[in-house]
Amino acid sequence: MASSFARILSSKRKVGILSLVGAGSLTVGFFLNREQHVNAGAHVRRIYPASAEYPDLRKHNNCMASHLTPAVYAKLCDKTTPNGYTLDLAIQTGVDNPGHPFIKTVGMVAGDEESYEVFADIFNSVIKERHNGYDPCNMKHPTDLDSSKIRGGQFDVKYVLSSRVRTGRSIRGLSLPPACTRAERREVERVVIDALAGLKGDLAGKYYSLTLMNEQEQQQLIDDHFLFDKPVSPLLTCAGMARDWPDARGIWHNNEKTFLVWVNEEDHTRVISMEKGGNMKRVFERFCKGLQEVERLIQEKGWEFMWNEHLGYILTCPSNLGTGLRAGVHVTLPRLSKDPRFPKILDNLRLQKRGTGGVDTAAVGNTFDISNLDRLGQSEVQLVQTVIDGVNYLIECEKKLERGQDIKIPAPISQFK
């Protein structure tokens, strides 16, 4: 029995060829015309008026709650994306997780690429708040993965212990983790590991499926700090991202353990380049090369990444739109970290600090995870340069304090270049 699969083409890079995928795969049935406005899907079951369905957000502190007025809810609550994703599904995580007075979470997710369009009225406000004023309606996001443009980027290893760049990529035409069916998720896995298998040289590596890995492989991945677990954060589980765990989830890494891809965790893919030491330039070079190679390999098979000129790379969480890039270092700053001007310096350099366990962890022994604040509105090259320049400045401050000299708070760097 032949089955059909819809793949949505964009006009980007003039990829217009629908190729038959190899034996055992799906034949192409049809594709949607992307030039038209995305059509709403099936009628949503609704017995009550919007006012009776509107969530109680009075105790909530997240971006969704700040912007989802009853009027916006009423306008959008009967719409669906062509895949059947609804507003209620998109906001469920924000309704279930009221948030914290100090930490403002996003409070909504996308179930597919079309979510950002069908529910633009709420997503655009959330994006604007989360990305410091970036307006998807009239701004364009620059993509730049040319690592040769990077200046400097080799840090003093007396201070910088490790360097890392991560991002995510979504496969166009397949629903995102909150909404994907088992078969879609398996298809994401198939497409991605097929491409990764084509990587060569220092990028050649191996895939470890979460359902199939043996005890030794599991232990090795834990020792390497590569293994990801079933999400426990209610922010993720309430959005439905942990369904069917561990089906079609896995970890790929190159033999040298410097390039790592997570499959079907919070996004279709999370791509990570890293090394011990301070050679951020090389980390970013490998990052760009790996991403571009993977993109080329999936395009050979008629696939592409979700991307558009306003939102850049499309990922599940609006906070990761644009570059989806977090470039950072683990850096020891014993004196600077105790200086009361430290937070302001970071702020002006458009950097953020985290503990060395990642988001929502505390620093251990004066070692911090320092990375870029921004994701959207600046290119990959710009953001990595920001981190390089910023970390160099922090190290200079630390050295000055070592010598008993005073430090200066730098002028705030401009956000959208």
Added chain:
Amino acid sequence: LNLKMNFTAEQEYPDLSQHSNHMAKVLTLEMYANLRDKQTSSGFTVDDVIQTGVDNPGHPFIMTVGCVAGDEETYEVFKDLLDPIIEDRHGGYKPTDKHKTDLNPDNLQGGDDLDPNYVLSSRVRTGRSIRGFCLPPHCSRGERRAIEGLSVEALGVLDGDLKGKYYALKDMTEEEQQQLIDDHFLFDKPVSPLLLASGMARDWPDGRGIWHNDNKTFLVWVNEEDHLRVISMQKGGNMKEVFNRFCTGLTKIEELFKEKGHEFMWNEHLGYVLTCPSNLGTGLRGGVHVKLPNLSKHEKFGEVLKRLRLQKRGTGGVDTAAVGGVFDISNADRLGFSEVELVQMVVDGVKLLIEMEKRLEAGQSINDLMPEQK
């Protein structure tokens, strides 16, 4: 155009190779293929039914159900899947069997004289669903709030021994909350992955609350795992009084709903329809907290319970351990027996257990007291 049908049944079929629950035992690829293009009128699909069972592989020793209903129609549209599960879970109950409902407390014999030296408390609980509304895994906020509204309105009319008050989870004060905790009435947002994976905790605590009578002997949970969970209880061993109040209260509530044009989900095959297939029929769990320090250590304890059609739990409820020799003893069955029959089994069974305990206290044998299989 249903894009969810882009892939074949084989490509969508869950990997159940590591699973041990009722759903996994029954759901073959062929069955999945037959069911996956169906949905109830409210849009509940087979994937929705089985999600909790896919996400919770289960345990070789404890056989969970692995399925939930999203509405009354689920049990009809997906009967190919649910009938065998019901049969396996409810002791061979066939798709053609009829379930008897009997909420006449006068039909219970005895039960007012369980030895209070042993029986610390008595309790009967069940659930009810309001016909026409989707069940907790699937209901919208609007539906859930409507269920709450109707329930609070009906309960507000109860008087006499049943007169009481409603505490909405999202509006209760600190003092009210503490009092409800002290009374052991307060229910929390579910943490069990069995419940979370089916979507029952969405929008918490919106539309949820606790109602209880002033005497604190009749309690109703609104919109937790079912539309309504109804509990009658008191300290001591007067199960007859507990069951009286249970029947009177339930019957009164049902009348009040009918006056407003609503009825409970019920049919003559499945009895009362609830979210989990394990609670069909009577949805009734009647039990006592009883001290059995000697009997519980006896090698035949398990066998005795089995023959009496009873089950033991710790005093914290399902999946807890016994403390200080005190056990929660209740009926094992839900479907295929009436409410009176099940509570009769508890009353008669607990009487026998106490007799055995007394024998063992006195250093005597219990062999002659061994019951036949009910």
